[in-house]
Amino acid sequence: MDEGFGFIREKLDIKILILYILARLPGPVDRDGLEDVVFCDGAVDYFSFSECLSELVATGHITDNDDRYEITPLGRDDGAVMESSLPVSVRARADMAMLPVADRVSREAMIRADHEQTDSGCMVHLSLSDGKGELLELSAVVGNEDQAKRMERNFRWNAEELYMRIMSLLEEG
Numbered sequence: 690m691d692e693g694f695g696f697i698r699e700k701l702d703i704k705i706l707i708l709y710i711l712a713r714l715p716g717p718v719d720r721d722g723l724e725d726v727v728f729c730d731g732a733v734d735y736f737s738f739s740e741c742l743s744e745l746v747a748t749g750h751i752t753d754n755d756d757r758y759e760i761t762p763l764g765r766d767d768g769a770v771m772e773s774s775l776p777v778s779v780r781a782r783a784d785m786a787m788l789p790v791a792d793r794v795s796r797e798a799m800i801r802a803d804h805e806q807t808d809s810g811c812m813v814h815l816s817l818s819d820g821k822g823e824l825l826e827l828s829a830v831v832g833n834e835d836q837a838k839r840m841e842r843n844f845r846w847n848a849e850e851l852y853m854r855i856m857s858l859l860e861e862g
Contacts, residue, residue: 696776697730703741705775706730708768710783711751711760714791716798719757722790729786730779800848802841804834811837815844817852825852
């Protein structure tokens with residue numbers, strides 16, 4: 690770590706920062722998004738971050754579900770007790786760095802795209818919600834799993850645009 694820059698010095702501080710961040714995000718976050726916020730202090734290095742993240746998973750403070758991290762009730766409780774030990778400037782920087790990540794996490798939470806193998810092929814399930822209810826729900830049988838995965842990826846990237854195009858096509862009459 691660069692001793693001249695940033696306030697986070699100890700592993701415990703890094704863990705508290707990770708818990709602070711995860712407690713404020715609206716849902717599970719991928720590693721890249723978490724790194725974007727944790728590295729806001731400038732003194733946290735990749736290896737210390739990785740070690741602390743692994744330890745928090747091992748102790749049950751956070752879960753790792755397919756490389757998406759989320760705080761547990763234990764992590765939320767322990768983090769709330771300790772977060773005041775983080776310097777105000779670090780919390781402020783983390784809060785600012787969290788904004789675009791939180792927006793992305795919120796958007797991802799409103800999009801569902803998965804598939805299952807059936808007797809007649811691969812069934813793809815796609816849905817888009819607005820946080821209050823489903824705006825679009827679509828299921829389709831496709832030829833194979835590769836096609837299903839492509840459709841899932843494309844829907845995740847373009848859900849809003851696809852919704853608008855489908856609505857437009859249905860309204861054309």
